[in-house]
Amino acid sequence: MPEIVSVYAKSKDLTALSPIYERLLGAYIDDVEKYTTNDHLIQVVRHCIRVSLLEAGSRIKFQHFGQSNYKSREVGEAMRTLEKTFLLSLLYPTLGAVLPIFPDMKRSPRLQVLDTGMMNYFLGLRTDILGTEDLSSIHQGVILEHLVGQELLATQFNVLSRLDFWIREKAGSSAEVDYVYAFESKLIPIEVKAGKDGTLKSLHLFMDAAPHDMAIRFYAGELALTKATTPAGKSYRLLNLPYYLASQINQYLTWLASGAQPSS
16 A cells, blocks of 8 residues: 555654545445446345454355355355455365365355455544554454464465365364464464463464474464474474564574574
């Protein structure tokens, strides 16, 4: 968003940005007719654009999306239309810890929109974000997780590449890892949070099932390579990265895969 950045750099006034955000949203909505000629689908797509900015970062259901009367089939078609325009991405869960990834399309996807700045504006979070030192404290950590996801998607050079997340659903023992990232022959788990190593319960479960010892955590702290151990006794290397390094994940994974070890 060069115009947003340019205007704020000159004015340092958040209120001056509102007309630009509104104009951008209006342009997205007006462009819907380029995506489909079906009058009913146009209305569904416009609804999905508006609601997606409020639901981004959350797992969603197509049926009655955004408190509407639209059916699952209608919303699903609209969402897939928007995916083709790259305005949003639907991230699906996978149950496996190895490649290839088989996303479970029958389960609820997580919604990722093109621009986290637009998301922040329509959620009314701009002033909160500018006044914090740790993004994980804003909107229950959803903004930080979404921002990291946006950066990870931007590293995908192949149109067939995708970003997914991992789940385990068992009675009394459900788990979810924020993202899984294909690197060389490995499926790397990625968590986005501020907690200590011992709070990474879902990550431990994934690593117990994984045939390697590499995991990533993005957080507000400093870069650190540490040793972690699951309750089942498996040791693995946890690379803790400041979240602003998400765009450099391939370089750091290359370093980790080369055999880098914790200093102590």
